[in-house]
Amino acid sequence: MADVILELKNASIFQRENLVLSEVNLRVEKGEFVYLIGKTGSGKSSFMKTLYGDLPLKQGEGSIVELDLRTLKEKEIPGLRRKLGIVFQDFKLLPDRTVNDNLLFVLKATGWKDKDAMQARAEEVLEKVDMKTKGFKFPHQLSGGEQQRVAIARALLNDPELILADEPTGNLDPQTSVEVMKVLQEINKTGRTILMATHDYALLLKYPSKTLKCDGSKVFEVVQRSV
């Protein structure tokens, strides 16, 4: 049987008392690349937040990287985040330190101790996103696409089972978006599972893959038409 990385059954997602999504049923298996699309306000970010423990799952069932979202306790959230790689639209790099130190900071915060191993790991992930020569730079010295590649490198540090990317190309021009997408595709080819929320239909057409749509407070799989 294929490894199930993420499964929701009859899940409802709320922002405070407001129902955002209901009867969500889905299953993502190891190695899949899945898009999550939908209009502004349709619930994509709320959905992603539920998956990384920022919004509690109060109704239905959900499991992600072998953790139960319904019974997830506050103190289990760091453990969940360690098994996930999360990439945001606005990169969220720490502006006051270099790329290298941004990566070392995360390694330290996630329990790494050996300095040489930490440096080697930082270089390894930078290499994967083709940023190995830029470790000494500060985030503001990088282009948006480069910052996002560093953010992807950061997401890879702890070898996550699942990468959640919420509008990772939302702040990038079309050409840079394609470059970032190529990086995500390469990562997916090495067997990592990726769930990516996006508005970018051009990317969907260029890199077709399983697509889920949030609409009318439901999430359903859509069949992509080739153009």
Ligand SMILES: Nc1ncnc2c1ncn2[C@@H]1O[C@H](COP(=O)(O)OP(=O)(O)OP(=O)(O)O)[C@@H](O)[C@H]1O
């Ligand atoms: N912190 C919050 N408190 C209350 N309601 C919220 C909160 N965040 C979002 N919402 C509401 O939840 C609904 C879904 O919003 P969400 O941000 O998940 O949509 P989205 O599809 O990600 O939109 P976008 O593409 O603009 O990011 C919206 O009606 C929004 O107003």
